[in-house]
Amino acid sequence: MRVARVLAYGWFFRMKMLMRSSFNSWLGVLYPLFFATVAFFMFKAGADSKPLLYSSLGAAVMGVWSNTATPAGSALAQERWHGTLELEVAAPVNFALILLPLTIAMSTIGIYSMAATLLWGWAVFGIPLQITDPVAFVLAVPATVASIGALGFVLAVAFVRFRQAWALGNMLEYPVWLISGFLVPLSLFPGWVRPISWLLAPTWGIRAIRGAALAGPSYGDIGMALGVGAAYVVLGLLLVQRALHAARAKGTLSLT
Amino acid sequence: MKSVRVFFVGGLISYRALFSWLNPWVYVPSFLVMPIFQILLFVYIGRSAKLQSDSFYVIGNALQFAAIPCLFAMANTIAGERNQQTLGYILITPARRLPLFLGRALPVATNGFFVALFALVAGSAIVGTHVAASGYAPIVLVIAVSAFACTGLGLINAAIGLVARETAVLSNILFGGLLVLSGANVPVHDLPIVLRQVSEGVPLTHGIAAARKLASGSSVGSVLGLLGAEALIGLAYAALGYALIRGTETLSRRRATLERA
Secondary structure (H helix, E strand, O other): OHHHHHHHHHHHHHHHHHHOOOOOOHHHHHHHHHHHHHHHHHHHHOOOOOOHHHHHHHHHHHHHHHHHHHHHHOHHHHHHHHOOHHHHHHOOOOHHHHHHHHHHHHHHHHHHHHHHHHHHHHHHHOOOOOOOOHHHHHHHHHHHHHHHHHHHHHHHHHOOOOOOHHHHHHHOHHHHHHHOOOOOOHHHOOOOHHHHHHOOHHHHHHHHHHHHHHHOOOHHHHHHHHHHHHHHHHHHHHHHHHHHHHHHHHOOOOOO | OHHHHHHHHHHHHHHHHHOHHHOHHHHHHHHHHHHHHHHHHHHHHHHHHOOOOHHHHHHHHHHHOOHHHHHHHHHHHHHHHHHOOOHHHHHHOOOOHHHHHHHHHHHHHHHHHHHHHHHHHHHHHHHOOOOOHHHHHHHHHHHHHHHHHHHHHHHHHHHHHOOOOOHHHHHHHHHHHHHHHOOOOOOHHHOOHHHHHHHHOOOOHHHHHHHHHHHOOOOHHHHHHHHHHHHHHHHHHHHHHHHHHHHHHHHHHHOOOOOOO
């Protein structure tokens, strides 16, 4: 119960803080729209036979990752700048329970971006939003957001000892967009790319959302997104203890 | 002589002090890895959409990526000074503003040139696209002119940074605008008429078109018009940017917003 309360309040307050930042709120909604617009123009002018909703959904989920990658990379650096990292590490609550709701709040902001992209596609490019299985769709969206937030959690922990971690998070934006199949079918990539894609929660998230919208029930993919997300959380929990121990032992927690 | 020193030495010192990307942990992922993945992303979207050749996206995105260093670094010449709490000291110096600000633009444009050139060479090698042998030297010139033109837009961005807090937000929006409008990924003739007209007036559009022509074997003479248009657009943006910097400097003093951070 205590863990649930820490996670819920953590998520709520982090959301409020993120929404106060124009970088994390307005830009988080606007920036993916530019990429979506380019993709819509390309698919509209091209000779591909897939429905435009295919690219619209992909572009929409791109926004969720976009809102998570760079902010998650710099999450701990931000805490350092605010002078709150040491306090949070020293708190009796496990540090992972403080960090996880932060990265999930980041990916939750991506829901605004998703909605904006789908609306943009509908209003400007005439892309109809017809959902074949609304129940699966409604389940797939939070599952995707949570699993992408969990991936952000692993990134935040992995980069704990890098001063310029935001750059590493930023660098991962395009590769995940590319190999998760947001806009490009995985079949177009060389064979060795696919196993990497399968390890990424966004791959299963977009499959679940796209499946629910275009084909029908996609509960298997929803389960995979949640399963991979849970694996990230376990990995993050293991990493966070080691990273904090190393940072304390070497006196590098407050790298400034 | 003093102005020449401010232009070159001041520009170089500002670049070394404020250009936080000089750290390899930032420079390599931001300027050497990211453009390659932007190129790959659009090459694969292009293959999926069956729209243009790989070469179209490699050239378009390599040149368009010059916008990252040119826009962000120019804005940082203002925001970075503010973060270091030195902006006020800079603006009360008697140094002439033209060499002071344009001197800061020179290393930015040089870096933008290098980043775009690297992206083009590495992107072409990875994707396996061909550039006509006669096109190499002129394309280098086109990239230089395009980076200069984009830095002109960066000066406007820097000017707004004197009165606005979030320079990173504006830089990202300008970058996104160039992604749509410059013809890097969507052929300009496929854009709606209004966007097509705007596209003619933004940096990089003519440079990208010239580089594509040269890569396909066209002569330098056939792209002189495009090159001239790119240079003129760059000059116009640089002049407007400089005028805006002077204007917003006055405004920021009047409204006491210089240290807004």
